Amino acid sequence: MKANLAGIRTVIMPRRRRERSTDDTRLLEVSNVSKSFGVLTVLKKVSFSVARGNILVMIGPNGAGKSTLLKIISGLLPLAEGEIWFKGQKINGMTPHQTAALGISQLFQDIQLFRNMTVVENVMVGCHLQAKTDFMSSGLRLARARVDEQSIFEAAMKQLSLVGLREKASSPPGSLSWGQQKLVGLARALATGSELLLLDEPYSGLLSDEVDKLNQLIFELQSQGMTILIVEHLTDILMGIASQVIVLDYGEKIAEGTPIEIQKNKRVIDAYLGGEQLEDEGS
Amino acid sequence: MLANTRVIKEIPKRVATAKRQNLVLALFAIVLLTIPLGASPYPLTVMVDIGLYSIITMGLIMLMGLAGQISLGHAAFVGCGAYISGILTTKYDFDPWPALFLAALITGGIAAFIGRFMFKLHGLILAGVTLALNLVFYHLVSSLIDLTGGAMGMMSIPPLSLGPFTSQNLFFNYYLIWIIAILLLIFSLNLSDSRPGRALRALNVHAGGSEDAAQVVGVDVTKYKVWVFVLSAVYASLAGSAYAHYTRIIEPGTFMVQLSAMVALMAIIGGRSSPWGAFLGAGLIVGLRQLLRESIPVLVGGLSGSYELIAYGIILVVALLFMPQGLISIVRRAAPRKRAVLDES
Numbered sequence: 003m004k005a006n007l008a009g010i011r012t013v014i015m016p017r018r019r020r021e022r023s024t025d026d027t028r029l030l031e032v033s034n035v036s037k038s039f040g041v042l043t044v045l046k047k048v049s050f051s052v053a054r055g056n057i058l059v060m061i062g063p064n065g066a067g068k069s070t071l072l073k074i075i076s077g078l079l080p081l082a083e084g085e086i087w088f089k090g091q092k093i094n095g096m097t098p099h100q101t102a103a104l105g106i107s108q109l110f111q112d113i114q115l116f117r118n119m120t121v122v123e124n125v126m127v128g129c130h131l132q133a134k135t136d137f138m139s140s141g142l143r144l145a146r147a148r149v150d151e152q153s154i155f156e157a158a159m160k161q162l163s164l165v166g167l168r169e170k171a172s173s174p175p176g177s178l179s180w181g182q183q184k185l186v187g188l189a190r191a192l193a194t195g196s197e198l199l200l201l202d203e204p205y206s207g208l209l210s211d212e213v214d215k216l217n218q219l220i221f222e223l224q225s226q227g228m229t230i231l232i233v234e235h236l237t238d239i240l241m242g243i244a245s246q247v248i249v250l251d252y253g254e255k256i257a258e259g260t261p262i263e264i265q266k267n268k269r270v271i272d273a274y275l276g277g278e279q280l281e282d283e284g285s
Numbered sequence: 286m287l288a289n290t291r292v293i294k295e296i297p298k299r300v301a302t303a304k305r306q307n308l309v310l311a312l313f314a315i316v317l318l319t320i321p322l323g324a325s326p327y328p329l330t331v332m333v334d335i336g337l338y339s340i341i342t343m344g345l346i347m348l349m350g351l352a353g354q355i356s357l358g359h360a361a362f363v364g365c366g367a368y369i370s371g372i373l374t375t376k377y378d379f380d381p382w383p384a385l386f387l388a389a390l391i392t393g394g395i396a397a398f399i400g401r402f403m404f405k406l407h408g409l410i411l412a413g414v415t416l417a418l419n420l421v422f423y424h425l426v427s428s429l430i431d432l433t434g435g436a437m438g439m440m441s442i443p444p445l446s447l448g449p450f451t452s453q454n455l456f457f458n459y460y461l462i463w464i465i466a467i468l469l470l471i472f473s474l475n476l477s478d479s480r481p482g483r484a485l486r487a488l489n490v491h492a493g494g495s496e497d498a499a500q501v502v503g504v505d506v507t508k509y510k511v512w513v514f515v516l517s518a519v520y521a522s523l524a525g526s527a528y529a530h531y532t533r534i535i536e537p538g539t540f541m542v543q544l545s546a547m548v549a550l551m552a553i554i555g556g557r558s559s560p561w562g563a564f565l566g567a568g569l570i571v572g573l574r575q576l577l578r579e580s581i582p583v584l585v586g587g588l589s590g591s592y593e594l595i596a597y598g599i600i601l602v603v604a605l606l607f608m609p610q611g612l613i614s615i616v617r618r619a620a621p622r623k624r625a626v627l628d629e630s
Binding site for chain 2: 076077078097098099101102103106107108110114115116117118119123126127128130131133135136137140141142143147150151154190191193194
């Protein structure tokens with residue numbers, strides 16, 4: 003594990019970006035969020051905020067409540083207690099499509115591409131919010147529906163170009179490698195035109211060159227002003243790209259700070275980077 | 286790279302598919318519209334039946350096949366169309382055409398109202414509720430005697446007419462029903478390949494979609510379920526109205542659960558993945574029904590009614606075992622160009 007932590011500093015991208023910004027504008031603010039499934043408490047009064055344009059990485063062992071937290075933010079799961087604010091608006095209680103319309107998009111750990119559609123159609127669904135065409139104008143194929151369809155298609159192809167999968171546009175998602183599927187999922191999330199991107203273990207199952215590619219994309223997105231919240235248990239990759247790191251353990255926030263601070267945090271090393279890490283698959 | 290994206294406006298394969306589809310559509314329309322020339326009344330009557338069932342089934346394919354939802358009570362909407370048309374024309378002196386469209390509008394409204402509550406449910410419970418709706422409809426129609434004639438039904442519903450022709454004329458009626466069916470087919474095909482169509486496919490968990498993934502990209506899942514339910518109800522209502530103006534007599538028993546089960550069967554057998562499946566499903570089942578009606582009395586003596594139901598059951602089981610994707614999958618396999626496309630990818 004020590005080796006991993008040492009490696010962090012050598013990983014990717016200029017330091018300047020990593021340390022940019024702190025509290026100028028809070029895009030997302032999570033305060034005192036608790037959640038339990040029956041008797042099992044998954045999150046205990048978790049609070050944090052993400053500044054606009056930052057990359058927040060949330061680490062913690064499996065079962066620490068990270069994925070649950072992402073689903074609560076996007077509205078897929080209701081929260082028991084606490085408040086979530088996005089762009090100065092309270093969003094807890096909103097449905098996922100409402101938070102999506104406000105500018106939050108999510109890439110699931112298991113991607114969940116639509117297997118009954120081609121790759122480009124998957125991304126076109128991501129453009130759903132960019133158009134308004136309804137049943138009637140689509141069924142009658144009115145001029146405005148055709149215009150919309152064309153612009154949706156072009157927007158989707160642009161996203162596919164961004165992730166480098168243009169030539170796979172008409173393939174079924176099942177024919178792509180896991181890493182490529184992640185990229186399609188990312189393209190679909192980006193197509194929503196969101197400001198906050200929630201990535202749930204985006205690196206899991208990726209090959210090393212795919213990891214590099216994803217890192218590059220994430221930096222590119224950040225430089226375009228995207229705010230990103232990443233949940234991972236692979237600490238070594240992420241320390242290099244995070245502006246800010248949060249550590250969750252059994253539903254509790256046990257540490258918060260810059261990557262360097264986290265590496266030195268005694269509690270983190272004990273609780274998380276200790277024995278648990280050995281059990282994590284693939285890390 | 287950006288310049289490149291601007292040049293390519295469409296994926297060539299997509300254009301090819303669209304072109305081929307238009308060709309098939311044109312051929313299909315030509316064949317259907319030339320059938321009556323020189324045909325005797327009996328096959329035309331059967332074809333009218335097939336057309337009516339196809340329209341209902343197509344709506345159901347949009348609901349079940351495209352969006353992955355279920356309705357085991359669609360006969361209620363067919364009945365709504367038929368009865369509203371009947372009531373408007375006989376009690377309120379409406380002309381048949383406005384009655385037909387108004388009936389579709391009202392039925393759609395009813396479906397929207399019910400759908401808002403219904404689609405908070407899932408799976409078996411949802412299926413149960415749709416079934417219950419059908420029963421409620423039956424008893425409602427049977428008991429509102431002043432309006433609907435109760436169990437006796439309604440008589441002397443005026444036929445639809447266009448210039449000198451009325452739907453009492455078999456040829457006119459054939460064209461009327463099949464033109465509606467073809468127009469709805471075009472509507473359905475257009476819709477499937479569009480923004481709302483993709484949203485519907487995205488939430489179809491049975492075909493590989495994901496409600497969660499659809500929601501986080503901004504698809505209002507409940508709204509789309511309600512809308513496709515409304516759409517399928519409107520198709521059913523149009524078929525119901527056309528039926529009422531064609532037979533001119535309606536009774537509540539026609540719109541019982543048996544009809545719901547039958548159109549669901551047609552949708553499953555024809556193929557849930559494409560509106561084209563409606564014609565295959567309706568054609569096969571109606572064709573078999575005619576065959577059974579003629580052969581069963583000869584084979585076993587007596588009436589064919591209950592044997593018919595047994596036969597449907599057997600067909601359904603066999604169909605689900607050997608072609609879970611429906612007849613349409615066989616047609617697709619036979620089309621060589623489609624396979625080439627799949628191989629490439």
